[in-house]
Amino acid sequence: MKTEYIKYFVYFLLAAFVVMFIQLYFPNPINWNRNFNTQSKDPYGLYVFNKELPHLLKVQKLLKTSLTPYEYFLDNEQTTESKTTYLFVENKSGLDDVSVQQVLKKVSDGADLVIASENFYYGNSYILDTLKIHLHNIKTNNLHFVNKGSSVDTLKIKDEYNNIFTVKNPENYTAIAKLNNNISFISTKFGKGTVYISSSPILLTNFYVLNNEAKSSIFTEEFVSFIKKENVVWFDENYNIGERESNNSILNVIFKHKSLRFAWYTLIIGLLLYVIFYGKRKQRIVPVIDPVKNTTVEYIETVGNLYYQENNHTQLLDKQIKFVLYFIRTEWKIITQDLNQDFKTKLEQKSLENTADIDQFVNFITNFNIDTKYSQADLIQFNQLLEKLHINYGKSRK
Numbered sequence: 001m002k003t004e005y006i007k008y009f010v011y012f013l014l015a016a017f018v019v020m021f022i023q024l025y026f027p028n029p030i031n032w033n034r035n036f037n038t039q040s041k042d043p044y045g046l047y048v049f050n051k052e053l054p055h056l057l058k059v060q061k062l063l064k065t066s067l068t069p070y071e072y073f074l075d076n077e078q079t080t081e082s083k084t085t086y087l088f089v090e091n092k093s094g095l096d097d098v099s100v101q102q103v104l105k106k107v108s109d110g111a112d113l114v115i116a117s118e119n120f121y122y123g124n125s126y127i128l129d130t131l132k133i134h135l136h137n138i139k140t141n142n143l144h145f146v147n148k149g150s151s152v153d154t155l156k157i158k159d160e161y162n163n164i165f166t167v168k169n170p171e172n173y174t175a176i177a178k179l180n181n182n183i184s185f186i187s188t189k190f191g192k193g194t195v196y197i198s199s200s201p202i203l204l205t206n207f208y209v210l211n212n213e214a215k216s217s218i219f220t221e222e223f224v225s226f227i228k229k230e231n232v233v234w235f236d237e238n239y240n241i242g243e244r245e246s247n248n249s250i251l252n253v254i255f256k257h258k259s260l261r262f263a264w265y266t267l268i269i270g271l272l273l274y275v276i277f278y279g280k281r282k283q284r285i286v287p288v289i290d291p292v293k294n295t296t297v298e299y300i301e302t303v304g305n306l307y308y309q310e311n312n313h314t315q316l317l318d319k320q321i322k323f324v325l326y327f328i329r330t331e332w333k334i335i336t337q338d339l340n341q342d343f344k345t346k347l348e349q350k351s352l353e354n355t356a357d358i359d360q361f362v363n364f365i366t367n368f369n370i371d372t373k374y375s376q377a378d379l380i381q382f383n384q385l386l387e388k389l390h391i392n393y394g395k396s397r398k
Contacts, residue, residue, distance in 0.1 A: 010346070012269075012270075012273060014371060030042070030043060031043075032044065034090075034202070034205075034252075036089065036090035036201060036205070036240045038050035038236055038238045038239060039238055040206075041206060042206070043205065043206055043207035044202065044205045044206070044207060045205060045206050045247075046089060046204060046205060046206070047204045047206055048210060049089075049204045049206075049209055049220060050236075052209070052220070053224065053234075056220070056221065056224040057224065057227060057232060059230065060085075060227065060229070060230050061230060061231050061232065062229065062232045062234060063231070063232065063234070064234045064236050064239045065234070065235060065236070065239065066235065066236060066237055066238070066239045066374045067101050067235070068095070068096060068099045068235070069086070069095065069099035069100040069102050069235060070096065070098050070102060072233070072235070073102050073106075075272070076354045080231070081106050081107075081109040081110040081111040081192075081193070082110035082111070082192070082229075083229050083230050083231050084106070084112070084229055084231045084232075084233060084392050085112040085113070085114055085227050085228065085229040085231070085232050085233070086103055086106065086107075086111060086112070086113050086114070086233050086235065087114045087227065087232055087233065087234040087235065088113075088114070088115045088116070088117065088121075088234075088235050089115075089116045089117075089201055089204060089234075089236070090116060090117050090118060090139065090201040091117070091124070091235065091237050094119075094121050094122030094123055094124055095122060095123030095124055096122065096123050097122075097123050097126060099123055100123035100124070100126045100127055101126075102279065104127070104130060105347075106193070107190050107191060107192075107193035107194075107195060108190060108191030108192060108193060109191065109192060109193070110191075110192040110193050110195045111229070112193050112194050112195075112196070112226075112227075112228065113127075113193065113195045113196065114193075114196045114223075114226060114227055115127070115195070115196065115197045115198070115205055116197075116198040116200070116201035116204060116223065117197075117198075117199070117201055118163055118199060118200075118201060118202065120135055125290050127197075128197075130190075130309045131188055131190065131195060132167065132168065132169075133165050133166075133167055133173075133186065133188075133197065134165065134166045134167070135160055135163055135164075135165060135199070136164055136165075136166060136182075137162070137163050137164075138161065138162070138164055138165065138182065139147075139160050139161050140160075140161075140162055140164065140179040140180045140182055141156060141157040141158070141159060141160050141162055141179065142154055142155070142156055142157075142179065143155045143156075143157060143177055143178065143179050143184060143200060143203070144177065144178060144218070145176065145185075145222055146175050146176060146177065146178060147176075155203065155215070155218065155219055157179075157200065157202060157203070157209075158202075158207075159202070162177055162179055162184070162199065162200065163184070163200075164182035164183060164184050164199060165182075165184065165186050165197035165199060166182075166183070167183075167186070172188060172189075173186050173187065173188045174186065174188070176196070176198075176222075176226070177198070177200070177219075177222070179200075184198065184199045184200050185197070185198040185199070185200065185223075186198075187226070191242050193194050194225045198223060200219070203216055203219040203220070203223075204219070204220055204223065208220075210348075211299045213385065227339075243278055255259075273315045311376075313373075313374045313375060313376055313379050314372065314373055314374045316379060317374055317378065317379055317382060318368070318370055319366065320379075320382065321365055321368060321382075324365075324386065324391055325365075327391060328347070328391070332346075332347075332350045333348065334346045334347060337358070339362050339365060339366055344358050344359065344360070344362055347361075347362075347389070351389040351390055351391070352390075353388055353389050353390075357385065357388045357389065358389070360385060361385045361386075361388075361389055362383060364381070364385060
């Protein structure tokens, strides 16, 4: 059993080493999903933009919050709107109508609103409707800034189909960037403030910001340049202060690194296997119960000695005859109900004795009478007959 446990343990170690080798030497598949998450280092995450934004803003003060505008304004009613810019970068869950109305009220009072989003639904669509801007998806992917005529500033987006804006009264709007000849980055006055909207947040992701060869980081610099006011409030739905404070907990550190994560799983599985196999090995020993012994012979000997000491030869012969017949039935498989010629023939075959001894044995049994008083000589005679027929029931039953 011990050898079998060792074998399973060796198999487990081999499997663990194979998995470890795969984890270390084979790269994980790249996640190309557009998550726009400020904590994500995937190609379409905003990790680099999130880290670089404070440096690009230079003198502005940046405040990040995961609250909705409605929740934020409940605690910050005294905001100086003429000095504040509200920033949104692809809020996947969308804005509620109340929040949008409050943001537009702040813009009307003098704040700026900067939005980069591919999808305008829920409250976001309310902003477009209010500003009378229409959204379309067409086949176009070459972006350039209107006020920069150099071909170096033309950026190519990987996807062929992208969103663009159309307006009925272009004189009320300023086109900042275009996809071919279609507006993709637009601004317009709203009350005392200004709204800036880009349909290309993809250019703010890690893939494009770090693509020095394509010089797509130019878009990030141009985008941030429109954040002009000294206070910047970034409504980042992925930002969580509680999560940031707990980032250094033991489990977060373990699950953050692939090798530590694998070591943790290996430890847990190893402990489970140890408990299972060690528990089996330490189970209470079940006692072996011997089968019930046949005490018939001991009983006969006790009763026989009792009768012999009392010189009760008749009772002793009676008991002996009964057990002899029992022996013949059970050991030699001969029916003893009728001691006829058929019985004698079978007994002769089993005992291999002559007919005369068989007849004498059968006659002794058939002529036995419990009411007759027998002597020790009769008892000796019967035992001699048993020896001739090789009947030793006592030895057989022990």
